[in-house]
Amino acid sequence: MGDILSLVAKRLGLGLLILFIISIIIFFMVELLPGDIAQAVLGQGATEENVAALRKEMGLDKPAIVRYLEWLGGAVQFNFGNSIVTGESVTATIGPRFMNTLFLATYAAVIAVPFAIVLGIIVALLRNSIFDRVANVATLSAISSPEFFLGYILILYFAVNMGAFPAISSLSEDMGTWELLNRTFLPALTLVLVVTAHMMRMTRAAIINLLASPYIEMARLKGVPPWRVIVKHALPNAWAPIINVVALNLAYLITGVVLVEVVFVYPGIGQALVDAVSKRDFPVVQACCLIFAATFILLNLAADVGAILTNPRLRHPK
Amino acid sequence: MTKVKDQILIDRLAEAAREGRISRRSFMNYSLAAGMTASAATGLWATSAKAQPKSGGHFRLGAHDGNTSDTHDPGTYVSFSMIQLAHTFRSYLTLIEPDGSLGPDVASEWSATPDAKEWTFKLNPNATFHSGRKVTANDVVASLNHHRGEDTTSAAAALVSDIEEIVDNGDNSITVKMAGGNADLPWLMTDYHLAICPANEDGSIDWRSGDGCGPYRLVNAEMGVNYELERHDGWHLDGAYFDKVTITVLNDPNARQTALVTGDVDAVTQIELKTKSLLQRDPNIAIDEVPSAATVTHPMFCDQAPFDDVNVRNALKLSMDRQEIIDKIFFGTASLGNDFHHSPAMPYWPDDIPQREYDPEKAKSLLKKAGAEGLEVTLHTADSVVSGAVDMAVLYSEQAKQSGITINVKREPNDGYYSDVWLKKPWCMVQWGARPTPDVMYSLAYKEDAAWNESHWENDRFNELLVKAKAELDDAKRAEMYREMALLARNDGGTVIPIFTNFVYARRKNVQHGENLAPSWQMDGARACSRWWFA
Numbered sequence: 001m002g003d004i005l006s007l008v009a010k011r012l013g014l015g016l017l018i019l020f021i022i023s024i025i026i027f028f029m030v031e032l033l034p035g036d037i038a039q040a041v042l043g044q045g046a047t048e049e050n051v052a053a054l055r056k057e058m059g060l061d062k063p064a065i066v067r068y069l070e071w072l073g074g075a076v077q078f079n080f081g082n083s084i085v086t087g088e089s090v091t092a093t094i095g096p097r098f099m100n101t102l103f104l105a106t107y108a109a110v111i112a113v114p115f116a117i118v119l120g121i122i123v124a125l126l127r128n129s130i131f132d133r134v135a136n137v138a139t140l141s142a143i144s145s146p147e148f149f150l151g152y153i154l155i156l157y158f159a160v161n162m163g164a165f166p167a168i169s170s171l172s173e174d175m176g177t178w179e180l181l182n183r184t185f186l187p188a189l190t191l192v193l194v195v196t197a198h199m200m201r202m203t204r205a206a207i208i209n210l211l212a213s214p215y216i217e218m219a220r221l222k223g224v225p226p227w228r229v230i231v232k233h234a235l236p237n238a239w240a241p242i243i244n245v246v247a248l249n250l251a252y253l254i255t256g257v258v259l260v261e262v263v264f265v266y267p268g269i270g271q272a273l274v275d276a277v278s279k280r281d282f283p284v285v286q287a288c289c290l291i292f293a294a295t296f297i298l299l300n301l302a303a304d305v306g307a308i309l310t311n312p313r314l315r316h317p318k
Numbered sequence: 319m320t321k322v323k324d325q326i327l328i329d330r331l332a333e334a335a336r337e338g339r340i341s342r343r344s345f346m347n348y349s350l351a352a353g354m355t356a357s358a359a360t361g362l363w364a365t366s367a368k369a370q371p372k373s374g375g376h377f378r379l380g381a382h383d384g385n386t387s388d389t390h391d392p393g394t395y396v397s398f399s400m401i402q403l404a405h406t407f408r409s410y411l412t413l414i415e416p417d418g419s420l421g422p423d424v425a426s427e428w429s430a431t432p433d434a435k436e437w438t439f440k441l442n443p444n445a446t447f448h449s450g451r452k453v454t455a456n457d458v459v460a461s462l463n464h465h466r467g468e469d470t471t472s473a474a475a476a477l478v479s480d481i482e483e484i485v486d487n488g489d490n491s492i493t494v495k496m497a498g499g500n501a502d503l504p505w506l507m508t509d510y511h512l513a514i515c516p517a518n519e520d521g522s523i524d525w526r527s528g529d530g531c532g533p534y535r536l537v538n539a540e541m542g543v544n545y546e547l548e549r550h551d552g553w554h555l556d557g558a559y560f561d562k563v564t565i566t567v568l569n570d571p572n573a574r575q576t577a578l579v580t581g582d583v584d585a586v587t588q589i590e591l592k593t594k595s596l597l598q599r600d601p602n603i604a605i606d607e608v609p610s611a612a613t614v615t616h617p618m619f620c621d622q623a624p625f626d627d628v629n630v631r632n633a634l635k636l637s638m639d640r641q642e643i644i645d646k647i648f649f650g651t652a653s654l655g656n657d658f659h660h661s662p663a664m665p666y667w668p669d670d671i672p673q674r675e676y677d678p679e680k681a682k683s684l685l686k687k688a689g690a691e692g693l694e695v696t697l698h699t700a701d702s703v704v705s706g707a708v709d710m711a712v713l714y715s716e717q718a719k720q721s722g723i724t725i726n727v728k729r730e731p732n733d734g735y736y737s738d739v740w741l742k743k744p745w746c747m748v749q750w751g752a753r754p755t756p757d758v759m760y761s762l763a764y765k766e767d768a769a770w771n772e773s774h775w776e777n778d779r780f781n782e783l784l785v786k787a788k789a790e791l792d793d794a795k796r797a798e799m800y801r802e803m804a805l806l807a808r809n810d811g812g813t814v815i816p817i818f819t820n821f822v823y824a825r826r827k828n829v830q831h832g833e834n835l836a837p838s839w840q841m842d843g844a845r846a847c848s849r850w851w852f853a
Contacts, residue, residue: 035734041387042473043396043736047769054394054471085387086541093386152572159580167576168380168583170544170566265566265573267543275386275542278733284387 003315004305011304015297022293023075023286027068030282036060037084037280058084071283081283083276090287094272098291100171101261101268104184105253108191112253113246116196120203120242125230127208139197147256151190151263158186168265187264191257195249202245206238240307240314247303255292375852377560377829379841380574380583384567386542390525392513393465393472398587398840399567401510403545405844406563407448408530409514409554411439411458411507414754414843416834418663420505423555424453424514424531434499434789439507440491444554447516448535455486460517462494464525474511476762476769499789501796505754508838533558533848542567547847559851578603578824585825585850587840591649591705597824608821608835609653611661611752614704615763616697616814617773619744624695629688631812634695636684637718639676640816646713647706651822655815658807659764660756660800663818663837666793667756668801671808681721694724698739698746702732704819707747714816741772748772752838756800757788764807773812780806828853 038054039046055061062070074081080090119139123132142150159167169183207230210216219233220226258270269288276284308314384399392408395401412428415421425439445453462484465472483495494503506512514531515523528536533555534547547563566583568574571590577583579600589597589605598605618625618634625631635657644652653662656674660667685691699711708729715725730739730746739746753759762768765784766776780803787799807813821840825831831850836843842850 033733034731035737039734039737041394041396042471046473046737047476049468050471050473050475053469056469057471083387086389097386155572155576160576163580166582167580168566168568168573172544172546173538262570263573265568265570265577267540271542272386279385279387281387 004308007308008301008305011297011301015294015301018297019290019293023072023290024068026286026289027064027071027282030277030280030285031064033277033280035280037282040279041085060084067282071286075286080287083281083284085279085281090283093284094269094287094291097267097269097272100266101254101257101270104187104191104257104260104266104268105250107181107184107188108195108253109250111188112192112195112249113199115192116199117203117242117246119196120200121207121230121235123200124204124207124211124234125227127204136201139193139200142193143195143197147190147194147259148263150193151187151260154186154190155263170265171267184264184266187257187260187266190260190264191253195252199242199245199249203238203242206241207234210234210237236310239310243306243310244303247299247306251296251299254295371557371559371830371832371851373559373561373851375560376562376564377585377847377850377852378564378566378583379847380566380568380577380586381841382567382569382571382574382586382588384542384569388541390528390539391471392461392511392515392525393470393474395511396473399542399565401839402587402841402844402847403539403565404510404513405532405839406534406545406565406847407528407532407536407547407550409445409453409532410509410512411514412504413845414508414836414838416832416836416842416849418665418834418837420508424458425504425507428504430501430503430791432791434501434503434791435497436493436495437503438487438491438493439504442554443490444552445531446550446552446554447529447531448550449516449529451516453514453531454517455488455490455492457517457523458492458514459484459486460521460523461514462512463521464515464523465511472511474509477506477509477511477758498785500757501787501789501791502755502757506758508754510839510844534563553848555848557845557848560847563847565847578826581826584829584852585823585841585846587823589822589824591651591822594649594651594822602827603824604827604829605822605824606831606835607651608837609661609663610819610821610837611663611759612821613655613659613661613750613815613818614707614710615659615748615750615772616745616816617748617763618812618814619774620776620812621774622744624688624690624693625744625812627688627690628810629684630690630693632809633681633684633688633690633693633721634718634723635674635814636677636681637721637723638714638814638816639717640674641676642717643710643713643816647710648817648819651820652817653820655817656804656808657811657813657815658804659750659759659813659815660804661752661818663752664754664756664759666797666800668797668804671801671804674808676717678720681723685722692722692724694726695745696726696728696743698728698730698743700730700732700735700739700747702735703747703749710816711747741770754838756803757784760784760803760807761788764811764813775807775810775812777806777810780810825850 037058038051042051071081082089083093119135123135126132155167158165165186166183169187216229216233219229257268258274261268261270273288381399381402383397385397388397388400395404409424411423411425413421413423424442424445426442428437428439430437441455447453465474465478480496480498480500481494482497485493487493515525516529518524528539533550533553535550537548538546544564544566549558549561568577574586578586597603620626640654654673656671685693697711699707701708711727715727718725740748763770763772765771766781783799783803787796790796823840829850830853831842
């Protein structure tokens with residue numbers, strides 16, 4: 001296990017370095033945007049005097065590098081500052097939003113991952129049959145359509161025509177679990193449709209790859225039924241690539257949901273990020289982006305660790 | 319036979335009246351045409367016209383344009399959902415009534431000195447904040463001062479810059495003293511920034527707590543997501559029929575529309591014009607369309623070639639087919655503009671000024687006179703100016719080809735449009751929200767020394783009249799001055815004003831409203847939550 005722990009430690013250290021570099025890039029990208037936060041807040045009503053007053057109030061009269069260093073000084077102590085526009089702490093602004101996004105991502109993942117892997121196994125078993133073709137075409141069509149389009153289609157059939165689910169997923173605090181699941185079903189389903197194809201096809205490909213191996217032929221020759229060949233013999237060796245794809249898709253569920261949030265009016269972090277960018281609210285932008293970056297880094301790490309654990313050979317690189 | 323037919327007609331009229339689809343005036347006209355006597359028609363109107371407002375219910379409104387970064391600071395109100403919310407939980411000194419006239423809010427009456435330099439507002443003694451405290455003159459003074467002074471961060475600073483002093487008279491009234499006379503001051507007080515908030519001891523206002531003196535009390539506010547409110551018992555005006563109000567931010571037009579169709583909300587702001595006719599087919603939904611004073615101007619720098627020649631300016635005005643723009647870009651939901659920034663939805667509108675028509679021949683002859691044949695100009699625009707702005711510019715450039723003018727459409731980024739393009743490029747498109755009076759509009763963007771004189775237009779007579787009309791308390795004289803100013807702007811000014819947009823919003827049919835809808839903002843002057851009711 002020691003080798004895994006040292007790998008995790010190494011990768012986490014590298015991850016911190018990456019986060020630091022990303023924070024610099026994001027800060028200066030926000031600086032590069034035309035107009036500044038005071039103008040964005042005052043909009044068309046901006047005059048020279050009130051823009052200057054607002055800039056001063058927001059602390060924008062200091063040079064960019066000073067503002068960045070101030071932010072960095074706070075960030076290393078886990079204090080991500082206050083939103084420039086609203087003056088509230090970034091943690092309080094983003095926290096509930098991020099929990100909402102995590103909830104939706106978990107909801108979708110709990111449905112999508114088992115569904116995709118089981119479907120992948122079934123189509124590997126029934127490869128080149130009609131079922132295989134139909135499943136492939138259907139999932140590929142789903143992944144090829146933009147999310148907002150899928151969302152609109154689902155709304156049209158499930159919300160407008162059938163009235164089975166609500167069209168908008170606005171949340172309120174006094175909602176029970178059942179109502180929450182009901183309200184967020186359509187956005188979760190949209191996400192499921194978007195991520196299923198990738199995972200299913202990787203499962204199928206990884207298994208089929210192995211089916212030509214001698215040990216699978218051996219199993220077949222000894223009379224093992226086809227489903228057992230796949231589940232017991234092929235699947236354990238196919239986990240590594242599958243875990244990789246699952247991890248990537250989980251990251252996508254968290255970072256790629258902004259369109260789904262807009263279509264279903266779901267108060268997640270993507271919407272907060274878009275608002276913050278349009279107002280040049282740097283501390284909020286920074287926090288959102290770092291959350292996204294950290295999600296990718298951690299899930300990639302998890303994928304590698306998972307792959308190593310399921311395939312002992314990877315622990316002894318030649 | 320005729321009798322049966324007439325009866326069917328009368329039944330239909332009664333039904334239309336019940337559903338609130340027909341105004342009293344049209345109802346009377348049609349009823350008389352159907353052979354009823356005037357008194358019978360009046361009786362029928364009284365019995366079948368939609369029921370009087372009744373209290374109760376939970377009104378859910380889907381509003382566009384909300385951001386996570388919105389705040390309760392009235393000085394930086396900018397998104398529409400906040401304006402909607404402000405009119406629901408806060409009050410103003412005065413308000414715009416559904417028929418477009420000026421009415422009392424926190425101020426119950428007001429009067430001016432003859433030079434219109436000093437205005438005294440008497441406050442309504444019944445006005446209270448949600449915390450239970452009475453609204454005092456001190457609160458009103460602090461609320462107005464929030465937008466004044468050197469270090470104010472308010473977007474309404476320009477609007478109140480003429481005010482020199484605001485005095486608490488000690489008898490529940492305030493007096494506003496101004497540098498110059500302004501007959502419009504009570505109208506200015508309806509501006510959405512000038513909300514009345516509780517004063518702190520140091521003379522600033524407490525806007526953070528979300529306390530207000532409006533018809534509804536804020537229970538829960540999640541910025542850019544949703545706002546829950548409850549009726550403020552003891553509100554100082556009539557109305558506030560709903561028990562509870564929820565305003566949900568629905569930025570996506572499609573989300574608004576489906577939420578309305580599926581009944582997740584009871585009314586929505588700003589529907590997509592492209593799909594208006596489809597939405598109209600739904601029997602449960604009513605669409606309200608109200609002509610407004612909001613517009614898209616095309617100001618050109620009158621002190622810069624080629625726009626420094628009035629013939630060139632007028633040639634450009636004549637080269638636009640406004641009706642085609644209304645039909646193709648606004649899907650019929652706009653009214654004709656006439657190149658002066660004064661819409662029929664504002665007071666003192668002069669109705670006898672001839673409409674400028676599309677006339678490429680005349681434009682050609684003007685260009686010849688100016689020696690500017692084969693004119694080539696660039697029009698800067700961005701999609702954020704108005705939905706379809708770039709298409710509108712392209713359509714205009716096609717229309718102008720008939721007069722031998724080449725308009726190059728330059729599409730600018732939405733971000734920073736109002737800091738980098740507006741007031742910087744010699745010809746661009748600008749969105750203007752509805753302003754309450756012609757004076758506000760002309761003083762903001764047409765006065766020679768205004769910071770936002772977007773067309774750099776300097777006309778002595780116009781500026782002289784502007785100052786005179788501003789302090790004129792006699793309505794008839796004022797109207798005459800605004801008529802002359804409109805003509806000057808139309809024939810000499812540097813701004814093409816193609817259209818005034820209509821407000822188009824929708825509700826489910828069980829939501830009802832009075833005969834008129836205020837032209838100041840969408841949703842009945844942003845006051846639907848306190849003016850409308852459930853059938």
